[in-house]
Amino acid sequence: MKNTPAHLDILDSHSLATASLENLYRIFTVPEAPNSTLGAIDKEISDNLMGFLTDRIVARERSLKAIEADFSGSQIPEVPQFVSDYTDFVLEKLVAQSVHTAAPGFIGHMATPLPYFMLPLSRIMVALNQNLVKIETSKAFTPLERQVLGMLHGMVYEQSDEFYAENLHNSERALGSFCSGGTTANITALWVARNRMFRPTEGFQGLAKEGIAAAMAHANYDRLAIVVSERGHYSLSKAADVLGIGRNNVISVPTDASSKISLDALRATCAELTANGTGIVSIVGIAGATETGQVDPLTEMAAVAQEFGTHFHVDAAWGGPTLLSNTYKHILKGIELADSVTIDAHKQLYVPMGAGMVVFKNPSALGAVEHHAEYILRAGSKDLGQYSIEGSRPGMAMLVHAAFHIIGRKGYEIIIDQNVQKAKTFARMIAAHPDFELITDPELNILNYRYVPAAVQAKLAAVDTEAQKVINDVLDRANRRMQKQQRAAGKTFVSRTRFSQHRYGGQPVSVFRVVMANPMTTLETLQIILDEQVELAGREGTKAILAEIPLES
């Protein structure tokens, strides 16, 4: 590939070795040549994104060990490489061995395909290379980000026009914080909740300044806790660790048969914690559980939070955009009572990876984590970096702004309604099949099921919990094996998880997990996935495992 145009392959290693400044400047100034290797790829993606992904990503899995061999050097290369050579490497070793997360049959994780306009708009964003930490390096991007957060706030809280007119661009207020993802959004929400619980008072400068231990001593708490159902996302435990609360102090409340938090158990947990001198930093409700897609009873949870005088956070990283559908928004009823809400844009808003947000009902709440510096973020400025856990940040808000305008609420409604309806249809297909067990009937667009031959289903129904456990252990091995083989085959992908089942006396079992978010996934795709699983179940290894189940006893 050495015969690509000279003006693309500017980094002639010899001239750089002799410190040619001229060659160096050119990497910042030369145009991209459309007939070069990299230029051709660029055009290929522009012309046909889905085609690029389908053609360039090799479907069949190569062993991780083999892939690792291509990324094994630990020294930064001494001599510059030709751009065309590097592009060849990227195509062969990286692109070919990446994951086609936008494939219609890839329904195992919260990955979504991108609307085509995201690519040229991303290019504008990258080209401008703004830094959202402060207005001096972002100018119009700062009001834009404030507007995007305001729109999300409006979607959740539906405050008056006067409220937004007063708060949207007010340097003393912030309606939310733009984050790199849902995890940092959840950490931010709980950071605010923790700091607001221990505000400055006479003789105490507040937790932000004095730290947790001093705050707890001041307020006479033995322990702090975060309360969430057993379906809470792992980022909440991570937040408890980061924030100094401790992972053990994320108190897991049991769920009912439909995977929603048990309100009685929640109330009992809070009462017990309070009686024992534990301060509750936040009750967390879930709107679209990562594993099962369920939505907690938010209205009732908000009442419990109020009863115990604690912050109510809702993790709607997945389910939040359901509010854009007039058909299904009622499922999230009560979310408007939350003190803070996390929503990911790189999930159901179809924005590229790296866009999470948290909004706060009270536009002064983020003041609890406000910070300043002499060279930027001076007090009274509108710099959004005053309220964010991150410092320098890219202009991702632009892509959310674009999606809101180009797709519009109506566009999102169509997508969301389709996804939910497809999940419900898939659930019916699973339930109707003799050899599958539907584990989670989808409330939104996530569901769980597993392979259980009809005879085993009958057996499970007939035996006691102890015998069920023996059978479920075997089924776990079979289902895990099938999931791994399906992933390795590379045609389709469902993920797997493991959680306790009411129907089996609380035993945890391994199940397939399906996330329905790709508009290109058709009923035919879903049928292919089930057929492939039936085929995998019939293969020697899995058959041998399943044969361990004693059907004749």
Next chain:
Amino acid sequence: MKNTPAHLDILDSHSLATASLENLYRIFTVPEAPNSTLGAIDKEISDNLMGFLTDRIVARERSLKAIEADFSGSQIPEVPQFVSDYTDFVLEKLVAQSVHTAAPGFIGHMATPLPYFMLPLSRIMVALNQNLVKIETSKAFTPLERQVLGMLHGMVYEQSDEFYAENLHNSERALGSFCSGGTTANITALWVARNRMFRPTEGFQGLAKEGIAAAMAHANYDRLAIVVSERGHYSLSKAADVLGIGRNNVISVPTDASSKISLDALRATCAELTANGTGIVSIVGIAGATETGQVDPLTEMAAVAQEFGTHFHVDAAWGGPTLLSNTYKHILKGIELADSVTIDAHKQLYVPMGAGMVVFKNPSALGAVEHHAEYILRAGSKDLGQYSIEGSRPGMAMLVHAAFHIIGRKGYEIIIDQNVQKAKTFARMIAAHPDFELITDPELNILNYRYVPAAVQAKLAAVDTEAQKVINDVLDRANRRMQKQQRAAGKTFVSRTRFSQHRYGGQPVSVFRVVMANPMTTLETLQIILDEQVELAGREGTKAILAEIPLES
């Protein structure tokens, strides 16, 4: 612009209003039309990035209030908008009103221009839309990210080939964590330091699980502290807040005349803290201070950290890449003794915004913050999400990988040497000018100065500290005014900050801050900046302020 090709403007609002699924699918599948508005912009950026930025960004500042009016709606638009209309809006209201951070005269912040190949490579990254939290959604990107972290580890610690062969792709180890930026990298480093200080022992499950208060009670500490010079980045205070240590417990150590930490003061501070029952979570050294660019005496600081048995972190977010220059790497000597080091790729590695890293000398250190979940990040996996503060993350590591290969160590050396030499030359230009005072002689490529007319310089030298303070207060107002006017004029940009000056008995003064990182900045550009400042100083308002200084007394 309604006459753009129909297949680009697929989102006909009427058909979406009647819920046309067909139109919806097309936003995920249609190609981008090169002769459409958005396609034309895309091509314009590809053909000439610098031209696009220069032509499309309007140089003269519009008031923030006027810009805010364009971003004032708080409702997500109901009806989808034509892509071409939205693109027009983006060009007129967003791009035109953003900041040309890549302009040769924009030398006020840590913003760098992008090598042209970053744009098509970013497009590949966005198109693939991998999620680095786990291998199932990133495959080859995970070994790639591990390699990039290994290369950075190698740059800092220069361990043996055997070391990297054993650790690079080892599921039980992690050489570092890829973050969205330097702030999250610093938080991660201190999170690890804090948790490792309180590891599980008999009868104590460790801070990660039990929280700070229990950990401090267990180890009998009254207080925890982080020790850093007064030039520490504000992210360290933010980290102390987030981690529950408290902002007041970031102990600020005085610097010497050259803005480096005073070692005597550091040792005295640590001794006093220890004597008072305070646990030192980490001593933090600075390699390239945000405001002044100085590098602390790292070797000696490492010895102090060892003496007091504490974690030694080096914040090299800015200065780290200096290690790629054989000419200047000696300035960072001792960095290899650090337990952890933060380096930003979106600064002096010339990667787009959103790429920070932290590396740990001990490849098991990140085990202190390891976390798992049932549906991903299972124990024993190589998923990098086990060790990161963030969850879902984009494949930014690819762009660092690309830069390492295409620019190479030698290429970086040329860029870095040029930047340092240019900063030194600019310092000489300032020192030689009668009406400027050089405040910080650059050690790397950041410097500070201010406008002080020759006569005032003479006066300052002749009076006592109290009289100096009166004069400096007036100079502060004049310099702040000049900096704001220069920014508003939009031709060039230097930033400003404020810190205490040894030469004026520790008085804080406002100064210009210059960051030399744009290879296109020439000596001519620098002369233009000084000339513009002289011109601004001569304008009525500033002249009136400066006239307040009593020169005849």
